[in-house]
Amino acid sequence: MSVGREGRLSAWIERFAAHFAEEGIPLIGGRILGYLLVCQPTERTAAELSQELEASSGSISTNLKFLVNAGLVTKRTRRGRQAAQYRIDEKRWADLVQRKLDALVSVRELTESGMRLMSGDPERALRLRAVNELYTWLATELPPLWERRPSPSTR
Amino acid sequence: MSVGREGRLSAWIERFAAHFAEEGIPLIGGRILGYLLVCQPTERTAAELSQELEASSGSISTNLKFLVNAGLVTKRTRRGRQAAQYRIDEKRWADLVQRKLDALVSVRELTESGMRLMSGDPERALRLRAVNELYTWLATELPPLWERRPSPSTR
DNA sequence: CCTTGGCTTCGGTCAACACTGAAGCCATAG
DNA sequence: CTATGGCTTCAGTGTTGACCGAAGCCAAGG
CATH class of the missing domain: 1.10.10.10 (Winged helix-like DNA-binding domain superfamily/Winged helix DNA-binding domain)
Structure with missing residues (x-):
């Protein structure tokens, strides 16, 4: 069957x-x-x-x-x-994906503000710094990549 | 205060x-x-x-x-x-981010299998196709980008 | 004005899950 | 062997949120 x-x-x-x-x-x-x-x-x-x-x-x-x-x-x-x-409205699907990427990148604001709180104590900031660098890299790479995204093929 | x-x-x-x-x-x-x-x-x-x-x-x-x-x-x-x-273990933070990206990219498997189910009816597959193209693009761009990620600076 | 069809709103139910605190469980020290 | 400190497990509680279905609401037609 x-x-x-x-x-x-x-x-x-x-x-x-x-x-x-x-x-x-x-x-x-x-x-x-x-x-x-x-x-x-x-x-x-x-x-x-x-x-x-x-x-x-x-x-x-x-x-x-x-x-x-x-x-x-x-x-x-x-x-x-x-x-x-x-x-x-399948064209709006990109918005959904973009929100996901934005959420990921937005962590950088948290790590940045954390780094500011730790200024003056670089030793103590080491762990946060490593995480911050990761999100900084994401924040510089993802948005430009996203802009280069091809528009959907017609037919 | x-x-x-x-x-x-x-x-x-x-x-x-x-x-x-x-x-x-x-x-x-x-x-x-x-x-x-x-x-x-x-x-x-x-x-x-x-x-x-x-x-x-x-x-x-x-x-x-x-x-x-x-x-x-x-x-x-x-x-x-x-x-x-x-x-x-701040070095493992990248794993967390990678899981996020993988989850995003993995939608492509869903859209691909959906496309297969619709083969033979291209008209009907149009909407799914647009979504599939988006995820295909993500699947080709994100993993290589991720590999190019710089290793955390030491000190 | 009342009816009718069709969506929306809302109270109630149910399941999932985070959290607590107490009991349990070990491995070591006495 | 028993006591102790310290984590883990577990039953119980409260909360959150999805879902249902009935009641409500609205606009057009009779």
Whole structure:
């Protein structure tokens, strides 16, 4: 008994969501992201997501709000009391990655301020200095690298 | 009434711990790291940490075990039933950062396997493809950059 | 004005986890 | 062999946060 394409896709969505759950994105939020990346057609209403992902309407609503707010999902409203359509905004995925890199680099501010507190006692500052140098290197290398990132290929 | 150097340092330790708490390191674990980065002398026993950081012996024990296991802290035992000494191993800090970068890059495996599931339907794969390209770029750029990282300056 | 569909809000439940403090466990010294 | 100091383990507590589902709210249509 083999699992069909859709079955394999939902297993993939589950792995996808699991990964981001480890990074703090709620499981249902991750499922929405994974699903919206591969569904056909590309747009879904909240009710459809609720049914497809077997999640309560409340959870879908909360997580969609979060994802729309993060810019990863776009809400399209239509006239005539029709349900809003949600779709992924894959171009904004870079923002997500950038936030990760920023968080990493931002530790430097901590180590720098720590170094300032220790000025006048270089011996004692040795350990912090080693850590500070690592983050200083990251802070000088990562942002320029990120700027050189190629724009996504069209088609 | 000004706050002394030690007072400012413990405020710094608290900010330090708060940052890493957001990344999933327990608050007390973060305090231990911050404290061991700046304390003088550089080595402390579990009992001393417990007193300095006002944390229970159990919490200190659990977190030290975690940090030693992660390689960030080194345990030094001495003969004669003396308390073990703990000190930071600042050189291992790079491991921590590397794990972060690896986690980021590893998303590529997810997007790649998703792309494979969508082969034969390029139209439908468009959204995932854009995301995949981003992670592919990261996977080709970050590891080499990391290798070029300078070794910490000695003194 | 009332109904209807559809999202959002909110109280409640459940699980996970950090933290505590006391009990347990060793290895050495007496 | 017993006492002692010192870490580790463990059961219990409190908190946090995801999730559910029912109630609420809103806009358009009847």
